[in-house]
Amino acid sequence: MKELPLAKVYQLLEPGPVVLLTTAAKGKANVMTMSWHMMVEFTPPLVACVVSSANHSFAALRASKECVIAIPSAKLARTVVAIGNVSGRDTDKLARFGLTPIAGELVAAPLIGECFANLECRIADTRLVAKHNIFVLEVVKAWTDPRQKNPKTLHHQGYGKFAVDGPTIRLKSAKP
């Protein structure tokens, strides 16, 4: 994995890809599928996301105060859906789905070797957790896999239906 400047993180998350979120607590890593996230600030990059208190990852995220957001390409679609349909409560999902945990630099949660980007995050604001399960995260380190060129991402439309990135269009804009 190659380091990505933090100022470019928004270009990965702003398009709304389905992501994986890894946590580690009591020496046990877990992974969940997540589509409810948004950018909040460019730099330092802040990201808000919803992790339901019904998710097994919720307690690990709250206790460890850190996580990794890993971005899969469309090639991982079947794995992404499978991860979303079982719980870490009774399954070691990383092992079961053949994902390669890679040690991060600043957080204990693992990067995922098969994902084209991995963002190490620390919790920045928990004020909306109790009411809405909204966590605000700060991305403290970002990595991309230079071997995965022009990855196509997944955009979930409900019950396993996804739009895959299609053509790219480039229009002149002064705004980031």
Add this chain to the structure above:
Amino acid sequence: MKELPLAKVYQLLEPGPVVLLTTAAKGKANVMTMSWHMMVEFTPPLVACVVSSANHSFAALRASKECVIAIPSAKLARTVVAIGNVSGRDTDKLARFGLTPIAGELVAAPLIGECFANLECRIADTRLVAKHNIFVLEVVKAWTDPRQKNPKTLHHQGYGKFAVDGPTIRLKSAKP
């Protein structure tokens, strides 16, 4: 526009499309381009979004406590970028870009006739506005244009570069 059941709203926003946000204050409507939004709850549908205090729409949103999220198809890409590059401070953007305001049912902000979906929203939580410009909105009425079949949406990757929805894949999933 045809009414859409509120329980289906997440299927429009979860994929992360670029949207337009309209407001109305002091009898004046405005529109901005927005990519920083996420679903928060299925039903009643809650949506979080970031509207910067630097945006002209910020004051109108905060004062009126309501807005419309309008979802453009990729055919409106040039308009979407143009809206994002000028301010409502000195421009009547709806008129300038030839957008058709349609009266909503529950909020004063206009629907946009050219968009394939329009979501009437009221502010539900402002606790993270002061620190992060995060508004939590409740969608109170949703509309789709039945004449626009299978619209392709835009996913912004920075400075006017967009991924347009490509192929659709359908995998078996028990989860919404």
